[in-house]
Amino acid sequence: MASHIETGLLRAWLRRGLTARLLWPLSKLFQLLVGFRAGLFLMGYKRQTRLPVPVVVVGNIFVGGTGKTPLTIWLVQQLQAAGWKPAVVSRGYGASAATIVEARADASATAVGDEPLLIAQRTGCPVMVGRNRVEAAQALLHRYPETDVIVSDDGLQHYALARDVEIMLFDQRGVGNGWMLPAGPLREPAGRRSDFTVLNMSGAKAGAEAPGVDSGAARMQLVADVASNLADPTASLTMAQLAARAGKILAAAGIGNPERFFSMLRSAGLQIETMSLPDHHDFADHPFKAVQADMILITEKDAVKCRQIESMRQDARLWVVPVSAQLDADFAVKLVEKISEKQNGRSLA
Numbered sequence: 352m353a354s355h356i357e358t359g360l361l362r363a364w365l366r367r368g369l370t371a372r373l374l375w376p377l378s379k380l381f382q383l384l385v386g387f388r389a390g391l392f393l394m395g396y397k398r399q400t401r402l403p404v405p406v407v408v409v410g411n412i413f414v415g416g417t418g419k420t421p422l423t424i425w426l427v428q429q430l431q432a433a434g435w436k437p438a439v440v441s442r443g444y445g446a447s448a449a450t451i452v453e454a455r456a457d458a459s460a461t462a463v464g465d466e467p468l469l470i471a472q473r474t475g476c477p478v479m480v481g482r483n484r485v486e487a488a489q490a491l492l493h494r495y496p497e498t499d500v501i502v503s504d505d506g507l508q509h510y511a512l513a514r515d516v517e518i519m520l521f522d523q524r525g526v527g528n529g530w531m532l533p534a535g536p537l538r539e540p541a542g543r544r545s546d547f548t549v550l551n552m553s554g555a556k557a558g559a560e561a562p563g564v565d566s567g568a569a570r571m572q573l574v575a576d577v578a579s580n581l582a583d584p585t586a587s588l589t590m591a592q593l594a595a596r597a598g599k600i601l602a603a604a605g606i607g608n609p610e611r612f613f614s615m616l617r618s619a620g621l622q623i624e625t626m627s628l629p630d631h632h633d634f635a636d637h638p639f640k641a642v643q644a645d646m647i648l649i650t651e652k653d654a655v656k657c658r659q660i661e662s663m664r665q666d667a668r669l670w671v672v673p674v675s676a677q678l679d680a681d682f683a684v685k686l687v688e689k690i691s692e693k694q695n696g697r698s699l700a
Contacts, residue, residue, distance in 0.1 A: 361415070364527045364536040371534045378534035385531070385539055392510040400485045401513040402492065405500045405693045408514040410507025412539045414532065416607015416630060417522040418551040418676070420466045420652065421573055423504045425676035426518070427474040429683045430690075436476075436497050440487045440512075441467040441504040443480035444631055451481035451490045460656045465631060468655045470504065484512040500690060507545075508538060515693035516686070519545035520571075522608065523552050526563030546689060549678070553615050569682040573615060573674040578648060581657060581669035588670070594620035598645030601625070605632030605653050612650055615674070623648070637662050639669070648672050 363370040391397040409426060411417045423439065430437040443454070443464030452458075454467035456475070463480045471478040477495045481487030488501055503512060507519065527536040541563050548568040550561055560566060578593060580586040593600070600621060604612040605628035613625045628638060634656050639647055647668045649657065654671040657663040 360533075361536070364530075364534075365524060367528045367530070371528055371530060374534035375530060378531045381533070382531045382540065389510065389539075397511070399511060399513040400489075402488055402501065404492070404498060405515040405690050406488070406503055406512060407500065407516045407518065407690060408503045408506045408509075409518045409520065410503075410505050411520045412507065412537050412541070412543055413521060413524060413527065414536050414538055416611075417520045418571065418573060418608075418611070419505050419520055420469060421674055421676040422518070422520055422549060422551070422571065423502055424470055424473045425571075425678065426502055426686070427470070427476050429687065430500060430502075431474070431476070433687045435500050435687075435690075436495075437474075437500045437502055438477040438479070438491050438495055438498040439467070439470055439474075439502045439504055440479050440481070440484055440491060440506070441470070442482060442484070442506075442509075443467045446480055451479060451483075451487050453491075453494070454478040454480050460659055461633070465652050465655050466504065469652050472655065473651075484509045488512060500694070516547070516689055517545040518547045518549060518686075519543070520549045520551060521561055521564045521568070522550070522611065523559070523561050525561030529563055547682075547686060549682075551611075551676075553611060553618070569678055572677045573611070574677055575615060575619065575672045575674050578670040578672045580667065581649075581654060581663070581671055582665055582667045590619040590621070593646075593648075593670075594622075596646070599624065599643065600646045600648060601639075601642060601644040602648045603628060603639070603653070604650050605634075606630055606650055612672075612674075616648065616672070621648075628653075632656075634660055634663055639663075639666065644668060646670055650674070 409423050427437045446464040454463035454471045456472045460468050467478045467480045479487045479491040526541040529541050531537045549571050550568040551571045553573045577587045577589050600623045602616050602623040603626040607630045609627040648670050651673040
């Protein structure tokens, strides 16, 4: 029921139809509240905490998933390759831990959240999870004093933590109808500034534009090369091998925008049936138990939870499709240069 309501709202948010227009007065009230809150930080009535190392924020203003986790992983890997010692702070959506906790590679997804756990597993860098970003970042620096840059995952609206570089991410939906919640999909005004804008347009749409997004935004694509078996990680198949297989293939995704995952698989030549699950689905109900399929493809974010559930881990039909973000090398150079400038100048972004 909740997923149907969410889907209906997302459709309404992509155009200025009757539903959006009826909600427009509330969106103007929300915009005033958001502006007032931001103004309190800007004028110093609310305190921002500045850390002794640069802080890079990755986030979005379009509610829901736009590909922040793959972008965060890509950013950390770029910083590591450039000789930095990055670490990540995250809210950890759905994390049961009420206090600050480190998301180690072997941590429970229930305790730390699926996205922080995936970031830790893919990058090997320290990842600290907490509802209070400032306290999480301070705890991280205390535990890992060698850290010289912090990436705040999905931290665009967490103004209490002062930031040096902001990266704002969009997907093919752009700014939707351009209105703020609840008449539209935006958490902040469409004209909100940032240091860098990234547009996630995978597959055939990679050269297209998105509504309301600057045409000069850096382009990002999510690509997948292989799938590995959840029960036997040593078994793997390329996308071409998957496309050539006979039998029924189901693709399932419990992420913010499942259609992006499905489109990527179709663009690789796969004939699939699809199952959209709620974002951050916990898989405790084993949604595939009654499914008739020869192979079930799942996202890496979902896999971190499935591996920790015995019945899911032993389901030989499950195959994990990791994705990686691809961005222009020039963008990586500009981004690292900007962070280096901020490290030396220590000025607010």
